[in-house]
Amino acid sequence: MRRFLACLLVLCGTPAQAAPCGEPASHGLRVVAIDARLEITLEDGRRLRLAGIEAPRASPADPARPARAADQLRGWLMKPDLRVDLELLAAVPDRWNRLPARLFAPGGDGKPQSVAEAMVEAGLARVEIDALARPCLRPLLALEAQARRNGLGLWSDPAFAVSAAADREGLALRAGEMLVVQGRVSGVGSTATRAYVNFGPVRTVDFAATVGRNNLAAFERAGTILSGLTGKVARVRGLLETQFGPQIELADPEAIEIVTGDN
Secondary structure: OHHHHHHHHOOOOOOOEOOOOOOOOEEEEOEEEEOOOOOEEEOOOOEEEEOOEEOOOOEOOEOOHHHHHHHHHHHHHOOOOOOEEEEEOOOOOOOOOOEEEEEEEEOOOOOEEEHHHHHHHOOOOEEOOOHHHHHHHHHHHHHHHHHHHHOOHHHHOHHHOOEEOOOHHHHHOOOOOEEEEEEEOOEEEEOOOEEEEEOOOOOOOOOEEEEEHHHHHHHHHOOOOHHHOOOOEEEEEEEEEOEOEOEEEOOOHHHEEEOOOOO
């Protein structure tokens, strides 16, 4: 815990500079509120959702995690003299009146630091596959991999650990949760409506990642050819559904990663 707090306060020693995926258009803004969902309210009344990250949830091992994460973020962004820069990713708020955004604040060396990147790097949040944040997802995933290897923050909590695709019993207990699942792809199949990336021989029993037919072209454009995944170790993330066996539907190519020695 001490390392986690220190990591956040000094932005993990060597700040991850803003990725070349967009530039802030608004500068010198003041943060006046941060809630337990890590949604940020600016002095001008706008509410922001930090695109590309998933706010931490409570777990049996740490029921106070959301509140503590919000407090830690307030300690960084709500200093009286601190001002932030903003890149809006959409002009219209969502149904909860939140604007998706990237936010930048002075880091340990005084240079602008992506708030989402700092949070992921410190293990304060997981990456969420978000189409609006797509140009920035790969830097975030790389920082997440580093935090996971180091067991920082939520990565030290079993509730957030990467789930094994072969763990049939464990997955059956986690329907409706956002999970990261990893295993070796046993084969790829399809029906009239979707493709299946299977992680075991028995569909409806073994874990599978699915891609709707209407999304296949997007995967191919991104260079993710599903038919070439057989035999590879892959990591997928999303909402686990169990009605037809343990499955995660993938809507974005970034939701599936090929696991190599450095990630």
